[in-house]
Amino acid sequence: MRSNKVIAILLAISVAMSFSISAVQAATPTAKATPKPTAKATVKPTAKATPTKKAVTTKKAVTTKKPVVKKKKVVKKTATPIPSPSPVWPPVKFTENKGVYAKIPTGKEIIGLISAKSGLATDVQKCETNACGAVIVAAEFTCQWWEIKSTVMAPDPNDPKRQVLLGTLRTTYGLLKPKTYANILLISDEALYTPGSLDPTTGVVGAPVLRPGITVGNISAICHKSATDEKLPSNTYLSVR
Numbered sequence: 001m002r003s004n005k006v007i008a009i010l011l012a013i014s015v016a017m018s019f020s021i022s023a024v025q026a027a028t029p030t031a032k033a034t035p036k037p038t039a040k041a042t043v044k045p046t047a048k049a050t051p052t053k054k055a056v057t058t059k060k061a062v063t064t065k066k067p068v069v070k071k072k073k074v075v076k077k078t079a080t081p082i083p084s085p086s087p088v089w090p091p092v093k094f095t096e097n098k099g100v101y102a103k104i105p106t107g108k109e110i111i112g113l114i115s116a117k118s119g120l121a122t123d124v125q126k127c128e129t130n131a132c133g134a135v136i137v138a139a140e141f142t143c144q145w146w147e148i149k150s151t152v153m154a155p156d157p158n159d160p161k162r163q164v165l166l167g168t169l170r171t172t173y174g175l176l177k178p179k180t181y182a183n184i185l186l187i188s189d190e191a192l193y194t195p196g197s198l199d200p201t202t203g204v205v206g207a208p209v210l211r212p213g214i215t216v217g218n219i220s221a222i223c224h225k226s227a228t229d230e231k232l233p234s235n236t237y238l239s240v241r
Contacts, residue, residue, distance in 0.1 A: 089179050091138055099140035102221040105183070110134055123185050129193065133169075133186035133216030139178065143223035145232055146173040146182065150220070152190045152237070155213040166190055167239040169216065174232040176223075186216055189237040 094101040126132070131152050137143075148171040156162040169188045176182050192214060196206035 091181075094136075094138070100221065100223045101138045102219070103136045104219065105134050105136050109136075123187060126187050127185070129191060131166075131188045131190040131192055131214045131216055133219060135184050135186065135219055135221060136181055137173075137176070137184060137221050137223070138181045139176065139223045141178050141223075141225070143176045143225065144227045145175065145224050145230070146184070147171075147222040147224060148173070148184060148186060148219060149222075150186050150216050151218045152188050153215050153217060154211065160213075165240055166214070167237055167241075169238075170234075170236045172230060172232050172234045184233075186219070187235045188216065190214060190239070 090096070091101045091103065094103040124132075133150055135148060137146055137148075150169045150171070152166045152169060153163040154166050156164045167188065167190055169186055171184060171186045173182055173184050191211070193208035193210055196208050198205050
């Protein structure tokens with residue numbers, strides 16, 4: 001859609017340019033022809049004209065075309081997307097530290113972020129099988145890049161009330177201008193399902209089994225004011241098992 005819009009703009013500019021050029025060329029004045037002097041005509045007597053038969057003109061039947069009635073196109077009404085509200089500043093319900101803001105989005109906010117950005121929808125597909133988190137960041141000044149650190153936890157098999165560390169996750173994000181928001185997905189390589197077991201009698205592998213209680217937490221956001229040579233964005237997961 002964006003490429004089509006750019007092409008349309010270029011075509012509009014080229015049409016305007018060719019129109020103005022042709023108009024300038026059409027306005028060029030041409031020299032007027034000077035009339036040459038002609039001799040006076042002398043009148044000579046002529047013989048009487050013999051009467052000639054008058055030409056009989058026949059009127060052709062004029063056929064009138066009936067106006068073509070164009071069918072009106074029926075435009076179906078479609079639901080228009082509700083525009084998201086303009087971001088306010090300073091951010092509301094964000095954690096702040098020296099001009100840097102961060103917030104864990106709610107489920108409703110994540111749905112809104114996914115619908116607003118098609119790129120996030122592709123990343124969300126990875127979160128159907130892997131443990132993921134999300135964070136919204138902003139700053140009063142330009143951040144050349146962001147570094148988000150988090151951990152992946154799961155219930156202790158021996159004590160469900162306790163959490164055990166499965167791994168650490170490091171996520172990076174690119175340039176962000178002052179007082180603008182970035183929605184960052186934290187995608188780990190920690191699987192949410194265990195492979196299904198093989199039934200020895202039938203030889204059929206069962207469906208994957210969900211590993212309940214896996215979460216991404218302990219999120220910290222760092223705004224870097226100097227550039228980096230790292231490839232951005234990225235998600236790097238380090239398992240501790």
